[in-house]
Amino acid sequence: MKELVTTKNTSPLTFALPKGRLEDQVREHFGARDILFSFSDRKLVTEDSKGYFSLMLVKNADLPTYVMHGIAGLGVCGEDVLYEASSKLIKLKQLPFGSTRMCLAATKELSQQIKALGDWTSALRQGSLRVASKFTRFSRDYFHSLGIPVDLIKLNGSVELAPVLGLAPFIVDLVETGSTLKANDLEVVAVLQEIKVYLVANPAYYKQHYRRIDELVGLLD
């Protein structure tokens, strides 16, 4: 197993982890490289078994803020969150897990009507598109890039409810298996973007610790 040579006798690198699904995948990925860690007793800060990292567990959407302010120098984050936070961070490496899709979805009935018309973008150019989403910045920029006006409703969770309850006919959300959509009688109209997960760094932190960070990137291959 490779070791981080330049980490000896230095303070650990600060690393923010997103709570939830990605946390487990990072733990597994690091574990396969003999870097072990756990958060005990509801604590949100820990160190790994090798002393490479001081890890902090933060809410997914807050992770870019912690990294941008230098509280954590490094982090693991999806493109969706980075885009919403308009983060100016270095993407050091795409990680081989956690990928998902940003999708436009609607009720099955509406979705099939659109699909029957062929090109979904033409079908949506009928006035302003009403969309509910957690990802309002992404949605606005995406539809504007297609020349489609969009009327956005910001939601913080359970976005699938919006078409079901009549708040908005469309939603833009991350779709992994599609089971939540299916359970609510919704379906994907179009995949807007593949969302990848990256190891990210605060630019100034990278400059200060580039030798150790480059070694880490090599270790994570």
Add this chain to the structure above:
Amino acid sequence: MKISPSTLLQLPSGATGLFLHEAHSHRRQVEKLNQLYDSWAYLPVHTPLLDFSEAYTGLVSEADAKRVYQMFDRDGHLLMLRWDITLFLVKQIRSMLSPKCPVLRLCYADSIMRHEDAEDIARNEFFQTGVELIGKPGLEGDLEVLLLLQQAFEALRLRPSVHVGSHSLIDAVSTELNSLQKEELSHAIKYRDQAQIEALLGPNLASDAKLFSLICPAAQAPEVLAPHLKSIKPASRDAVEQLLTLLSNLLDIEPSFDLHLDCSEIGSQGYHSGMVFQAYLDGISGPAAAGGRYDRLLERLGSPSPAAGFSIMLSRLLAVLPESAQSELYHAQGSTFQERVADAKRERQQGRRVSL
């Protein structure tokens, strides 16, 4: 009329103040630096708070233009608030350049004001101190500015890593790009997006594109750059060779300088040319100082003259100054006011700060 609490409790975006101990510490650091600048024969300048926007046409990038505060005067002229000290300073100083006085050494400590989005708050660049060396071209000018930067941090008892690159490198490779592509290239270089750099520069400049990922301690720079020199454009090679000469001279003069070759440093301002640098310190989320050469700026303002300088982001440093650099306060001793006054007088003569 009722005053809304938010106007009493908040400041407009980009505005800030320093108060009490923070202001005291700030003033002490400025004094130390002013003393240093004075010992290097740099004269102080105070730039105007407002100037005509028109004078800076073509010098403000699209991104910066969105952050500048502008207003109209009574005659309908569009004005801008001081948002970049170098620009405001150079415009004023250009009329003072003359054959009799070809080199000007200037220093400043001022605040700037520009809009900052919530995500930019960590920038904290409101108070800056720095120098401008006008009229001194080439290697000696570059060396003077970088050595003074190193001395400035030494005066503050801080030891940053200084990353030096060259704006000439991006000039060399971007001759075929339009302004939007140049902006995309600058962004990709700054955020080390190598795939995007290579996509923008194309296969003919694949070797030049690789340069932008190079970063290493200055002492290793010749060895790291050697394999790249044969396959890059002559203009890129010239830029790299000038950079190597600068780094080796700096290490000869000041071996303890924590210097790094960093080709992703291409300058924080659109007016940069030649060598550029940023200084980084542990515990600060952005650069602690930035600077470089800007030989073309005075020419664009109608008075061609080489120039170089740096700004130290003083407000950022306050959080990481060594404890001993902060001034300790002594409370005068004595059971009566008169005794405390006498004690205070004695202690003040020893150079202490004393409160009655």
